[in-house]
Amino acid sequence: MEQPVLLIVEGAVERRLDLTFADLAGLPEPAQVRDVSRFHATRRGDGVTLEALLEQARPYAEADYVTLHASRDDFHVSVPLQAVRGEGVVVFRLDDRTLGREHGGPIRFLIRDPAACHTDQLDDCANVKYLDRIEVTVRRGRDTRPADEAAHAALHAAETRSGP
Numbered sequence: 200m201e202q203p204v205l206l207i208v209e210g211a212v213e214r215r216l217d218l219t220f221a222d223l224a225g226l227p228e229p230a231q232v233r234d235v236s237r238f239h240a241t242r243r244g245d246g247v248t249l250e251a252l253l254e255q256a257r258p259y260a261e262a263d264y265v266t267l268h269a270s271r272d273d274f275h276v277s278v279p280l281q282a283v284r285g286e287g288v289v290v291f292r293l294d295d296r297t298l299g300r301e302h303g304g305p306i307r308f309l310i311r312d313p314a315a316c317h318t319d320q321l322d323d324c325a326n327v328k329y330l331d332r333i334e335v336t337v338r339r340g341r342d343t344r345p346a347d348e349a350a351h352a353a354l355h356a357a358e359t360r361s362g363p
């Protein structure tokens with residue numbers, strides 16, 4: 200049976216990518232990031248670098264933002280391309296299986312060294328769960344991260360209620 204497409208990379212790129220589990224697992228070794236708990240104690244799984252995906256997709260010269268979309272809960276984050284390209288990891292596997300929903304799967308975005316929530320563009324809130332589309336953009340795209348502490352607390356309360 201054909202594997203489902205888990206992640207699309209599109210927008211201001213030369214080549215759109217439609218990625219299955221096998222595509223991600225098959226990327227050459229320098230792209231593979233094993234065991235993200237090495238740099239995020241509470242998070243699990245194996246991933247590939249955002250850089251490796253961008254190398255394949257080839258952003259246009261004028262592209263300057265990467266917008267991360269989770270359609271499952273309508274959550275979106277837009278961060279500067281140059282800042283995120285060396286920091287982003289796309290987590291897709293845990294124990295040789297697709298990353299589970301309880302870990303933000305099937306695909307979860309992680310920044311290697313995020314700032315605390317709301318202190319920087321590359322903050323913990325940008326670690327998008329249920330990532331299904333990476334859109335390369337010219338200028339900043341959609342961003343629904345909570346803007347202040349009250350909105351942040353409300354979002355986490357809603358997440359806890361709906362569960363994984």
Ligand SMILES: Nc1nc2c(c(=O)[nH]1)N[C@H]1C(S)=C(S)[C@@H](COP(=O)(O)O)O[C@H]1N2
Pocket residue numbers: 242269272274316323324325326327328329330345351354358
């Ligand atoms: N799809 C999605 N991703 C999300 C969120 C969300 O509500 N939906 N919350 C963000 C916020 S505000 C934070 S602080 C982190 C929390 O990640 P954790 O649950 O692994 O601690 O996930 C981020 N990723």
Ligand SMILES: [Mo]
Pocket residue numbers: 316323324325351
């Ligand atoms: Mo957050």
